Amino acid sequence: MADAQPSAEKISAEIKRLKQMSHQEFFEAWATYVLGGVDRQVPRDVQAAGFRSPDLATRTLTAADxxxxxxxxxxxxxDGESKREYQARMNAFRQQLQAARQPIVGAIERLADEEAEYLAQLDDEAFAGEWAAFVQQAAGQTRSGHNYVQGLAFRSLDVAPRTRALSERMHRTPEEYLPTVAGESRTARAARVAQFRSRLEAELRFLQYTLNYAVARWGRMPTTPNYRLQAMRLLVEAHPEEFSKLRSAVREDARKAREEVRRQRRFQRRTQARGTS
Structure with missing residues (x-):
């Protein structure tokens, strides 16, 4: 016969109790749980349900990390424990931690699926606002658990293409997505823009891995990004007039080079004709 599941009332009470803990108290409660300790107030199955609940899963994962x-x-x-004994005990704890972490990760991924659905239905302006806030690590302040949940949602297979396209636009023109701050100096503004771009570059790498996986899981090899072409496109958008002049100069140089080759060939043919006459 299967073990009886803890009642919803007990789980709700445990969630409330854990929520009221300080960060350190919560961390110690999680560590004790992983080590197999028993809380006198709450059975382990009730504790487990509380730790992996939607309200606490992200906080629990932070504690696990x-x-x-x-x-x-x-x-x-x-005291008196040998280095080998201590290492064995740490290895055992790592295994316990990994086992306890798996249900938490599963709960986070389910929340991320719901978040991805929410993001997918946003219009472009709202989506850009959510992404810009997340990149600045200010997203989700009104909705708990943004770091893990939103990160997974933005990088999900369904949302990642839209996120990458937006990230590329943001990287080109970050000023359009960073609100001005009253009294901010030019130096501070430039530093904030540089930091924003740096975070976008990191996220673009994550997104590229996601999109590569989307291709690879169908048995196809992902194509290597053409960085030269990407750089040229950025140059065209940032400096269209300079690029046009440069392209014209290159074309003119190529035309002159072709003319020089033709001139040399004509000279060679005339020289050969004189030699045979």
Whole structure:
């Protein structure tokens, strides 16, 4: 017979209790749970449901990532414990952490699917606003869990092409998407634009991997981006007059080169004709 599932009332109470914890208290509660500890107030199955709930999944994943980074803080070395014993205990904890993390990741991905549907129905202006805010790490302040959930949604197979096209436009003309700040100096403005572009470049790399995967999963090899062509297009858009002059100069040089080749060939033919006469 399958184990009875915890009641919705108990889960709701646990979610409320966890929400009221400070960041450190929440982190310690998660670490204790991963280590197999038992909370006297709440059974483990109720705790598990609370940690992976939509309201807390992103906070839990943040705690899980922190635990992986700060493993020596979570799992201090015991007195008299050998290096080998300590390493074995840390390896066991990493396995426990990975197992506990999987349901949380699943909950995050389900939230990301819903977020992707939300983003897909936005008009261009609203979509650009959401993406610009996310890139500046200010997105989702009115909706919890934006970092993981929105990131996955923007990079999802359905949304990534739109996100990449917008990112390329933003990278070309970031000023159009960054609101002015009262009293901001030119230096501060330039620094903010440079930082915005840098973050866009990082996101464009992530998006390229997503789009490559979309092609590869159908058994086709992704094409390598033509950076020279992309750079030329950016040059045309940024400096159309200069590009036109440069192109005309190159064409003129090519015409002169062709004329020089023809002149040399005519000279060679005349020289050969004189030699045979």
């Amino acid at each position: 922190r635990a992986a980074r700060e493993i020596k803080t979570v799992l201090p070395r015991r």
